[in-house]
Amino acid sequence: MQDKFFAKKRLNSILITSLLLLITYGAITVTEYDVVKGFASIPEAIEWGFNNFYPDEKSLEKLPKIWEKLQETLLISFAASTVAGMFALVFAILGSNTTRVNSFIGTLARGIATLFRNIDVAAWAMILLFSFGQSSLTGYFALFFVSFGFLTRAFMETIDEVSNSSVEALTATGASYLSIIIHSVIPASIPQMISWLLFTIETSIRSATLVGILTGTGIGFSFNLYYKSLNYNAASLVVLMIVISIFTIEYISNYIRRVIL
Incomplete structure (x- = not known):
């Protein structure tokens, strides 16, 4: 057999x-x-x-402008991910098998999360270009929608994994729905949720470069501008700054994960 x-x-x-x-x-x-x-x-x-493809002395003169654009990209990525995390927490509670109000709302929350998660960030950027044009707002919403879909799904699985037994115990004692969420679900799930949020921030920073090329904003726009003008030395400096920022954020994220998990 x-x-x-x-x-x-x-x-x-x-x-x-x-x-x-x-x-x-x-x-x-x-x-x-x-x-x-x-x-x-x-x-x-x-x-x-x-x-x-390497930075030279002339390209270093553009470092302040590149740093300014990089800051814009980092702030958009942080804002999109953290705000998406707040919305995702609400939808995860409504969609989780452990904490959902009823099956209809649970299915609806899961469906919305699936829709936003399965559309790629580049596709969202192109769709939103029709509404907001080439602006930072377009990049923000593109990153927000993808982060929201991913975090909602991740938070749902986290709630189902770590909160099931405690929710059943509190329900048996007659605790209210809101009390169960505040005193059981969120405290038990928050370390893993923070870990997922940090991962999403890292991913958003990587994706923001591509979104910037499409929307004409941030560090992606700077790279596209220098590359198309054949200024490869400045373009390489942009890439180097992106790599350094990604490794720095990843190091900080890993340190926070070690502390909270």
């Missing part, structure tokens, strides 16, 4: 691998991509990067 089970798993793995290889071959054929030429160009690309 066990041999048949493993044989079936091996067969499924072979079929899936074959399907993926077939899809890959089809994509290469349709796009007329030269695999050999692509791999052969890697050393040349690396050489070009070392020769052209």
Whole structure:
């Protein structure tokens, strides 16, 4: 019986691998991509990067402007993620199997979260461009919607995982719904929720660069401007600042996680 089970798993793995290889071959054929030429160009690309894509003395003069745009991007990312976290907490409580008011509201909250979560941030940016144009508000809402969808789902799972037994105990004692939320659900879930929020902030900062290119704002706009004007030295300085900020935020986030978890 066990041999048949493993044989079936091996067969499924072979079929899936074959399907993926077939899809890959089809994509290469349709796009007329030269695999050999692509791999052969890697050393040349690396050489070009070392020769052209690095900050020089002239590009450092643009550092104050780049820092200003980076601050704008970081603040938008923080604001979008934290405000989304507040809304997500409400929807997570309404949608969680442990704390939902009724099945209809629970399904509705889950449906809204799924809708916002499954639309990519770039798609949201392009959709919102029609309403708000190229502005910081467009980038803010694009990051907000994606963060809201993701955090709502993450908070729901957190509530279901850590609060089920305590909610049942308080319900048995006749505690009110609001008391259960305030004295049980939120205290038990808040450390994990903060961890998810920090992760979302990191993700938003990464996504904000792409959103900035689409919306013409923030650090993404600076990179796009310098790159299209062939000012590769300044563009490389933008990339370097983004990388430093991402690693810094990640270090701070990991430190906070170690403290609270």
